[in-house]
Amino acid sequence: METQDFRFSSQISHLALDIGGTLIKLVYFSSNGDHCEESRDGTSIVVRNNGGSVLQGKLCFAKFETRKIDDCLEFIRFNILHHSGDQHQNGTACDKLTVKATGGGAFKFADLFKEKLGIVFDKEDEMHCLVGGANFLLKTVPREAFTYLDGQKEFVEIDHNDLYPYLLVNIGSGVSMIKVDGDGEYERISGTSLGGGTFLGLGKLLTKCKSFDELLELSHHGNNRVIDMLVGDIYGGTDYSKIGLSSTAIASSFGKAISDGKELEDYQPEDVARSLLRMISNNIGQIAYLNALRFDLKRIFFGGFFIRGLEYTMDTISVAVHFWSRGEAKAMFLTHEGFLGALGAFASYNKTQSHDTNDLKPHHHHHHTVQQREETFNCSGEISVLTSFDSIVPDQLVFQIGNKMVYHSSFVEEEGITKACGCPLLPLKSHIKGPAPVSEQDRTDIVDEAITFFRANVFFTNFDIKSPADKLLIYLTFYINVALKRLEGCRTLAVGTKAIINLGLEDIPVPGEAEFPFPGLFPLPQSNEEADLFRNYLKQVREETSGRLLSVAYRANGTPNKWWLAFAKRKFMNVVVL
Numbered sequence: 001m002e003t004q005d006f007r008f009s010s011q012i013s014h015l016a017l018d019i020g021g022t023l024i025k026l027v028y029f030s031s032n033g034d035h036c037e038e039s040r041d042g043t044s045i046v047v048r049n050n051g052g053s054v055l056q057g058k059l060c061f062a063k064f065e066t067r068k069i070d071d072c073l074e075f076i077r078f079n080i081l082h083h084s085g086d087q088h089q090n091g092t093a094c095d096k097l098t099v100k101a102t103g104g105g106a107f108k109f110a111d112l113f114k115e116k117l118g119i120v121f122d123k124e125d126e127m128h129c130l131v132g133g134a135n136f137l138l139k140t141v142p143r144e145a146f147t148y149l150d151g152q153k154e155f156v157e158i159d160h161n162d163l164y165p166y167l168l169v170n171i172g173s174g175v176s177m178i179k180v181d182g183d184g185e186y187e188r189i190s191g192t193s194l195g196g197g198t199f200l201g202l203g204k205l206l207t208k209c210k211s212f213d214e215l216l217e218l219s220h221h222g223n224n225r226v227i228d229m230l231v232g233d234i235y236g237g238t239d240y241s242k243i244g245l246s247s248t249a250i251a252s253s254f255g256k257a258i259s260d261g262k263e264l265e266d267y268q269p270e271d272v273a274r275s276l277l278r279m280i281s282n283n284i285g286q287i288a289y290l291n292a293l294r295f296d297l298k299r300i301f302f303g304g305f306f307i308r309g310l311e312y313t314m315d316t317i318s319v320a321v322h323f324w325s326r327g328e329a330k331a332m333f334l335t336h337e338g339f340l341g342a343l344g345a346f347a348s349y350n351k352t353q354s355h356d357t358n359d360l361k362p363h364h365h366h367h368h369t370v371q372q373r374e375e376t377f378n379c380s381g382e383i384s385v386l387t388s389f390d391s392i393v394p395d396q397l398v399f400q401i402g403n404k405m406v407y408h409s410s411f412v413e414e415e416g417i418t419k420a421c422g423c424p425l426l427p428l429k430s431h432i433k434g435p436a437p438v439s440e441q442d443r444t445d446i447v448d449e450a451i452t453f454f455r456a457n458v459f460f461t462n463f464d465i466k467s468p469a470d471k472l473l474i475y476l477t478f479y480i481n482v483a484l485k486r487l488e489g490c491r492t493l494a495v496g497t498k499a500i501i502n503l504g505l506e507d508i509p510v511p512g513e514a515e516f517p518f519p520g521l522f523p524l525p526q527s528n529e530e531a532d533l534f535r536n537y538l539k540q541v542r543e544e545t546s547g548r549l550l551s552v553a554y555r556a557n558g559t560p561n562k563w564w565l566a567f568a569k570r571k572f573m574n575v576v577v578l
């Protein structure tokens with residue numbers, strides 16, 4: 001029997017990665033082909049290929065901590081994103097797939113991605129991608145750039161004919177400052193090592209915080225004046241107006257710590273976090289201004305994940321730029337601040353592939369996007385669609401397409417296959433006793449397909465059956481859902497195994513029996529023998545699925561894999577699983 005490479009029918013394409021010192025950023029395009037429907041949240045993107053036909057879909061964004069790179073690998077594998085780079089259309093799944101990657105990790109982790117996912121990185125220069133990403137956003141996405149001053153966020157209309165030159169300041173682990181003169185025309189003119197990594201690193205040491213979010217939350221409740229030495233502290237409460245310093249201006253960040261005679265423990269971590277955030281933001285704002293001054297640049301765009309849309313950070317940077325430039329220069333921020341590099345890498349597919357991201361045009365939706373990280377684009381005139389995101393794990397957005405089953409079984413050839421209740425009793429790579437023929441070990445079987453595509457298929461509320469094997473795929477998707485429900489509370493592999501064994505002891509209904517989950521999916525058995533044959537096959541295929549599910553739902557150390565267990569709560573085909 002021939003197995004097609006079903007993964008290449010994937011509706012996700014153009015995965016691009018930016019692997020930075022602290023975070024890995026992913027951007028990928030998800031289309032639902034030609035049969036799009038208007039979605040509720042209506043966020044979409046349209047990519048035109050050379051032939052003029054249109055792929056409609058949506059840009060998806062995700063980020064992971066670089067130190068937890070295994071989570072990222074798992075996310076890519078799980079969502080089958082690694083088969084969405086530059087594919088060799090006539091090739092097989094084993095052919096090398098190239099994926100655009102930038103950031104230092106594109107070098108550092110190239111071997112790891114090759115070994116774990118079979119991906120070869122097509123490396124793009126980091127500065128080039130930052131500029132490409134910023135230009136792409138500024139020219140393509142409406143309401144991308146905004147100013148933030150005195151608590152007021154104001155979107156900036158970008159005049160495409162008057163965009164350059166500008167200063168791009170990317171605040172990642174470290175800070176890069178790039179003078180941008182046009183598409184692909186830029187120069188890195190400065191940088192500073194006092195960046196987001198400094199804030200997070202010092203913050204962790206000083207406050208014992210475990211994460212960036214915790215540190216931000218702390219800083220939110222702090223008061224920098226407790227530790228920062230103000231002009232007024234030095235000048236006895238008065239301004240130093242002769243040189244333009246008010247009494248409340250910071251004279252020396254953390255300066256009070258010398259005179260207070262206190263130890264670190266005597267300060268509230270909130271106040272330490274606040275001073276630190278202020279110090280780093282202020283310093284970056286000032287260096288950015290000085291560099292803008294060097295080249296007479298009036299517009300400064302700030303990006304990088306350090307900003308995180310945080311009002312206090314943006315306000316501090318804006319005030320620094322405003323103060324030092326005496327209102328001449330403007331600090332502007334970008335909605336997709338953290339994804340500049342990844343978007344630049346994404347846009348660079350344009351150079352090598354038929355999909356032309358230059359054809360992306362803004363599409364003005366009348367409703368708000370559901371989440372900040374979903375963006376809407378459209379080609380002139382053409383209305384597009386489509387998907388909605390489902391935020392399963394905070395920070396990481398998982399996509400969902402249309403409402404039809406996306407992945408079909410590749411087992412379309414029925415010749416020589418025994419059937420029961422209209423279901424082909426497909427071969428299994430199984431040693432479990434039962435009526436299934438034994439499949440070659442290096443072949444994909446229906447259980448592989450069901451597990452691989454479960455995450456995508458479980459979202460769908462209806463299906464178009466393309467072959468009898470699809471019915472088995474549906475049954476197995478349902479069964480995986482049942483099994484995950486049983487695993488939901490099982491915190492170790494041992495407990496999970498026990499739950500699965502118990503599930504295996506339960507009666508297995510066949511078509512015609514009240515408990516069979518999909519009445520009408522399979523024809524009724526014509527004899528007791530046919531019913532028994534089907535029951536035995538289902539028993540065998542369920543057991544085999546259970547075993548393989550355990551090995552993906554739990555990690556090697558026996559702890560649960562959140563990516564899988566998060567799906568226990570899903571209802572497949574509106575069937576409530578108990």
Ligand SMILES: Nc1ncnc2c1ncn2[C@@H]1O[C@H](COP(=O)(O)OP(=O)(O)O)[C@@H](O)[C@H]1O
Pocket residue numbers: 019020021022023024065103171172173174195196197198199200212213304305306307308338
């Ligand atoms: N969830 C997070 N985990 C760690 N750092 C974060 C997070 N969110 C924002 N940051 C901040 O963003 C910085 C990383 O920004 P990013 O643009 O991704 O840089 P890099 O490319 O060096 O990873 C961190 O140093 C930290 O200050």
Ligand SMILES: CC(C)(COP(=O)(O)O)[C@@H](O)C(=O)NCCC(=O)O
Pocket residue numbers: 019020021022103104126171172173174175176190191192193
């Ligand atoms: C080396 C880097 C370009 C790496 O980018 P990152 O991962 O920090 O986003 C950046 O950290 C940087 O510009 N550091 C500042 C080096 C300096 O100019 O002093």
